[in-house]
Amino acid sequence: MADFDCFNTSLEGRLLFAVPKKGRLNQSALNLLEGADIQFRRENRLDIALVKNLPIALIFLPAADIPTFVGEGQVDLGITGLDQVQEHDAGVRALHRARRFSGEITPEEEVAQNGRGSGCETVLDLGFGGCKLQVQVPQNGIYKSPKDLIGKNIGTSFVHLARKYFANLELEVDSAKTQTGSHQAGFTSKLRTNIIELSGSVEAACALGVADGIVDLVESGETMKAAGLKPIDTVVETSAILIKSRKPSNQELVDLIAQRIRGVITAQKYVLCQYNIQRSTLAEASKIAPGKRAPTVTSLDEEGWVAVSVMVEKKKIALIMDGLSKIGAHDILVLDIKNSRD
Numbered sequence: 001m002a003d004f005d006c007f008n009t010s011l012e013g014r015l016l017f018a019v020p021k022k023g024r025l026n027q028s029a030l031n032l033l034e035g036a037d038i039q040f041r042r043e044n045r046l047d048i049a050l051v052k053n054l055p056i057a058l059i060f061l062p063a064a065d066i067p068t069f070v071g072e073g074q075v076d077l078g079i080t081g082l083d084q085v086q087e088h089d090a091g092v093r094a095l096h097r098a099r100r101f102s103g104e105i106t107p108e109e110e111v112a113q114n115g116r117g118s119g120c121e122t123v124l125d126l127g128f129g130g131c132k133l134q135v136q137v138p139q140n141g142i143y144k145s146p147k148d149l150i151g152k153n154i155g156t157s158f159v160h161l162a163r164k165y166f167a168n169l170e171l172e173v174d175s176a177k178t179q180t181g182s183h184q185a186g187f188t189s190k191l192r193t194n195i196i197e198l199s200g201s202v203e204a205a206c207a208l209g210v211a212d213g214i215v216d217l218v219e220s221g222e223t224m225k226a227a228g229l230k231p232i233d234t235v236v237e238t239s240a241i242l243i244k245s246r247k248p249s250n251q252e253l254v255d256l257i258a259q260r261i262r263g264v265i266t267a268q269k270y271v272l273c274q275y276n277i278q279r280s281t282l283a284e285a286s287k288i289a290p291g292k293r294a295p296t297v298t299s300l301d302e303e304g305w306v307a308v309s310v311m312v313e314k315k316k317i318a319l320i321m322d323g324l325s326k327i328g329a330h331d332i333l334v335l336d337i338k339n340s341r342d
């Protein structure tokens with residue numbers, strides 16, 4: 001158990017669950033907690049909150065730090081972006097590599113340590129916070145392909161993923177030139193591309209002459225366009241995920257939370273469609289809306305008619321209603337699902 005005495009709060013026996021304290025993932029993460037009936041009251045400016053109805057303590061941390069806390073086993077569970085987990089992973093591997101170069105560990109020990117991973121295990125994809133980590137360059141500039149950026153200045157908050165990306169690119173280019181390069185050799189030589197660490201507003205780096213290209217997140221593309229940039233490659237496609245440490249303090253509680261969150265995600269993704277139809281058309285209707293498992297069918301108090309209730313993906317509902325209507329379904333209703341459990 002981590003020592004959190006500094007918070008003057010007893011965390012004894014509680015599962016520690018890290019939640020993004022600000023930024024793009026904060027509100028959706030809080031909505032998920034509410035849907036999963038994880039009740040808490042957060043005191044002003046305190047980054048820790050005890051859950052009232054479960055033996056859990058929420059720890060509010062920057063999304064970028066959550067993989068470190070979970071990976072080192074100080075915190076049991078966390079919500080963060082896949083990009084942040086991969087950045088942490090790449091950082092841990094870079095550290096092992098540096099230790100091998102300095103002779104602190106043998107190549108075999110490096111392989112063994114890499115095999116153990118960064119300590120974060122993905123529990124489930126949360127279906128929000130979707131975006132891409134992309135290599136971007138000025139729209140009307142001289143750089144056309146990622147290879148043109150080798151040896152140049154790259155601004156990013158994702159230094160480890162950017163180093164890994166350009167190390168692979170340099171290796172590819174060098175191998176093509178010499179026909180003798182090996183993967184390992186590429187990672188041992190010094191990176192020629194200069195990765196510059198920036199903590200925010202990365203898009204400004206090119207216009208201000210700090211960088212020739214950047215590696216940053218793109219969702220709608222508005223920020224990129226406004227900065228006069230265009231994407232030339234994707235490093236990672238990311239979304240928010242639930243992660244757990246290698247040995248959580250209470251696996252049963254981890255499973256319970258995962259099950260509740262899964263239920264909330266399903267409820268957000270589906271709606272309930274109800275309609276009346278003649279029994280003779282039921283098979284056709286079931287092809288249009290087969291449901292998550294199968295439609296629920298009840299007899300109506302009218303000869304030859306049935307009432308059907310079926311879960312439908314929200315994004316498909318309009319087309320499905322059109323189809324059902326076309327084959328003679330009546331009284332089609334669509335209802336929101338508040339929560340669900342498999």
Ligand SMILES: Nc1ncnc2c1ncn2[C@@H]1O[C@H](COP(=O)(O)OP(=O)(O)OP(=O)(O)O)[C@@H](O)[C@H]1O
Nearest residue numbers: 022023024025062063081083084129130131217219
């Ligand atoms: N535009 C976006 N659309 C969707 N998800 C995003 C977007 N930007 C970032 N994310 C996701 O949110 C995570 C946290 O990014 P964000 O920039 O919100 O963090 P932060 O630095 O903690 O907050 P802030 O930028 O407000 O200081 C990212 O790692 C990514 O997974």
Ligand SMILES: O=P(O)(O)OC[C@H]1O[C@H](OP(=O)(O)OP(=O)(O)O)[C@H](O)[C@@H]1O
Nearest residue numbers: 200201202217218219220221222223224
């Ligand atoms: O493609 P878009 O929809 O425009 O989103 C992309 C922007 O969102 C994120 O930054 P954020 O606004 O969270 O602030 P930051 O730059 O301070 O991290 C990301 O770093 C981009 O700048």
